[in-house]
Amino acid sequence: xxxxxxxxxxxxxxxxxxxxxxxxxxxxxxxxxxxxxxxxxxxxxxxxxxxxxxxxxxxxxxxxxxxxxxxxxxxxxxxxxxxxxxxxxxxxxxxxxxxxxxxxxxxxxxxxxxxxxxxxxxxxxxxxxxxxxxxxxxxxxxxxxxxxxxxxxxxxxxxxxxxxxxxxxxxxxxxxxxxxxxxxxxxxxx
Numbered sequence: 001x002x003x004x005x006x007x008x009x010x011x012x013x014x015x016x017x018x019x020x021x022x023x024x025x026x027x028x029x030x031x032x033x034x035x036x037x038x039x040x041x042x043x044x045x046x047x048x049x050x051x052x053x054x055x056x057x058x059x060x061x062x063x064x065x066x067x068x069x070x071x072x073x074x075x076x077x078x079x080x081x082x083x084x085x086x087x088x089x090x091x092x093x094x095x096x097x098x099x100x101x102x103x104x105x106x107x108x109x110x111x112x113x114x115x116x117x118x119x120x121x122x123x124x125x126x127x128x129x130x131x132x133x134x135x136x137x138x139x140x141x142x143x144x145x146x147x148x149x150x151x152x153x154x155x156x157x158x159x160x161x162x163x164x165x166x167x168x169x170x171x172x173x174x175x176x177x178x179x180x181x182x183x184x185x186x187x188x189x190x
Contacts (some may be wrong), residue, residue: 001030001031001032002030002031002032002056002057002182002185002186002189003031003032003033003034003054003055003056003057004026004031004032004033004034004055004056004057004058004059004178004181004182004185005033005034005036005051005052005055005057005058005059006019006022006023006026006033006034006035006036006058006059006061006178007036007038007044007052007058007059007060007061007076008035008036008037008038008060008061008062008073008097009037009038009042009061009062009063009069009070009072009073009076010037010061010063011063011065011070011072012063012156012162013161013162014063014099014154014156014160014162014165014166015061015062015063015097015098015099015154016037016162017162017166017171018061018097018099018152018154018166018170018171018174019035019037019061019097019174020035021171021172021174021175021178022059022061022097022152022174022175022177022178022181023035023178024175024178025174025175025176025177025178025179025180025182026059026178026179026181026182027178027182028179028182030182030186031182031185031186033178033182034051034055036048036051036052038072038073038076039072040072041072041075042071042072042073042074042075042076043075043076043079044076049080049083053083053088053089055092056092056093056185056189057092057093057094057095057181057182057185058089058092058093058094058118058123059094059095059096059097059177059178059181060073060094060095060096060097060114060117060118061096061097061098061099062098062110062114063098063099063100064098064099064100064105064106064107064109064110065100067106067109067110068106068109068110068113069098069110069113069114077117080121083121084120084121087121087122089121089122089123090121090122090123091122091123091124092121092123092124093123093124093126093181093184093185093188094114094118094121094123094124094125094126095125095126095127095151095177095180095181096111096114096115096118096150096151096152097111097151097152097153097154097174097177098110098111098114098151098152098153098154099153099154099155099156099166099170100154100155100156101155101156101157101158102155103146103155105155107146107148107153108150108153111148111150111151111153112150114151115150115151124188125150126177126180126181126184127149127150127151128144128148128149128150128151128152128173128176128177128180129176129180130143130144130148130173130176131144132144132145132146132147132148133145133147133169134147139169140155140167140169140170141167141168141169142169143169143172143173143176144169144173144176145167145169145170146170148173151177152170152173152174152177153170154166154170154173154174155167155170
């Protein structure tokens with residue numbers, strides 16, 4: 001059984017919705033994906049960190065606030081220094097997703113942070129692998145409308161509830177990311 005850990009922080013519920021979509025995409029008869037929500041204090045407990053360290057793949061998610069990850073995610077990342085020192089996540093597959101209110105919102109900065117964090121741990125990064133939906137006929141209802149390559153870039157307008165956003169295209173992109181990570185992880189762990 002291939003195992004995927006989805007480690008995320010969600011401030012208002014929108015990023016949690018993306019995390020759940022990633023989980024749906026990753027889960028199949030041969031893959032078990034588990035969600036690990038970083039607390040409002042920026043923490044996971046020791047047993048959660050132990051479980052994450054046993055996973056074959058780790059997918060990271062955080063909202064983009066002020067052109068970077070939420071401080072809660074950064075606190076979690078900083079707390080992994082012992083894991084880094086012991087190379088416990090080396091050669092695990094990694095991927096990432098983010099969400100913000102604006103179409104751009106500097107989400108690329110956050111995905112680059114997640115990528116760099118994974119590279120510091122020696123992980124193997126998997127990008128989205130989808131072409132953008134970037135013609136006049138496309139809208140936010142279409143998969144990868146925001147045109148992410150390095151990971152999923154969800155859009156949740158500032159006045160939208162988690163029931164209203166992210167839009168279906170972002171949810172489908174998150175499912176596709178989860179599925180791609182699971183498929184590549186299985187190939188690497190044959």
